[in-house]
Amino acid sequence: MNKRYGNLTIIIPTLNEQGNIGRVIGRLDEMYPGVRIIVADDGSMDNTEKEVRAASKRIDVTFFDRRKMRVHGLTASVVDASLLARTDYIVVMDGDMQHPPELVGSMYRKLSEYDIVIGVRIEVKNWGLHRIILSKGMAIISYTVFRARGKPVTRDMMSGFFGIRAGIIKGLARRRRKGFVMHGYKVLLDILRMADPGVSICEVEYSTFHRRLYGRSKLKIRRMIEVLESTFRG
Numbered sequence: 001m002n003k004r005y006g007n008l009t010i011i012i013p014t015l016n017e018q019g020n021i022g023r024v025i026g027r028l029d030e031m032y033p034g035v036r037i038i039v040a041d042d043g044s045m046d047n048t049e050k051e052v053r054a055a056s057k058r059i060d061v062t063f064f065d066r067r068k069m070r071v072h073g074l075t076a077s078v079v080d081a082s083l084l085a086r087t088d089y090i091v092v093m094d095g096d097m098q099h100p101p102e103l104v105g106s107m108y109r110k111l112s113e114y115d116i117v118i119g120v121r122i123e124v125k126n127w128g129l130h131r132i133i134l135s136k137g138m139a140i141i142s143y144t145v146f147r148a149r150g151k152p153v154t155r156d157m158m159s160g161f162f163g164i165r166a167g168i169i170k171g172l173a174r175r176r177r178k179g180f181v182m183h184g185y186k187v188l189l190d191i192l193r194m195a196d197p198g199v200s201i202c203e204v205e206y207s208t209f210h211r212r213l214y215g216r217s218k219l220k221i222r223r224m225i226e227v228l229e230s231t232f233r234g
């Protein structure tokens with residue numbers, strides 16, 4: 001059997017993604033033979049688990065049940081899931097089809113050359129004005145602070161779609177666990193803040209940033225505070 005992507009784990013944090021998750025993992029499995037998927041679920045109240053377990057009969061997908069964990073959040077989910085990965089490379093993506101599965105292949109290839117590969121949205125469609133302002137404002141603050149402190153930056157500081165060498169995120173998860181804003185949602189920001197200065201970074205652009213397929217987004221003002229925590233934590 002073709003296992004071309006056998007050295008890649010895709011981590012998908014989920015919270016109530018029953019309408020999307022089956023399609024996301026189905027697409028990934030189709031496109032990337034041998035890939036392993038970890039769905040890090042924070043206690044979905046819908047049929048997310050059922051969807052994933054049904055798919056696991058055909059697809060190499062693990063349902064990581066974080067229902068009983070003390071700290072919930074996208075960051076905690078990704079950090080903990082990284083420690084379960086048994087591959088050299090990891091890609092993190094959303095479970096709502098907002099991150100194009102087509103990009104994962106080039107991210108994976110670039111990880112042989114770079115430590116971190118960041119999916120960068122070059123066109124944001126269909127967003128409400130307040131969301132654009134909040135998001136852009138936060139991004140500018142983070143970018144400026146990171147630049148001033150000599151930390152790595154990217155055109156999309158708020159990206160939730162990235163690839164990383166497993167050793168890097170696992171190292172941070174083990175040695176600098178407290179540096180992560182675990183209840184937060186910007187795990188990439190924490191990683192960039194804590195990464196070694198010499199870390200190599202590359203960007204891949206994508207333009208099709210659609211509204212989520214089903215369900216609703218969890219953006220709140222609280223998210224802004226978490227971004228500031230991720231930006232300014234020592």
Ligand SMILES: Nc1nc2c(ncn2[C@@H]2O[C@H](COP(=O)(O)OP(=O)(O)O)[C@@H](O)[C@H]2O)c(=O)[nH]1
Pocket residue numbers: 012013014015016017040041042072073074077093094095096098160212216217218219
């Ligand atoms: N594990 C976990 N996943 C979450 C949590 N909140 C959101 N997610 C997932 O993280 C991804 C991005 O969330 P979403 O609400 O779409 O954020 P947005 O795209 O920035 O609006 C989706 O796959 C969600 O299901 C959470 O608290 N824990």
Ligand SMILES: [Mg+2]
Pocket residue numbers: 094096098212217
């Ligand atoms: Mg989304």
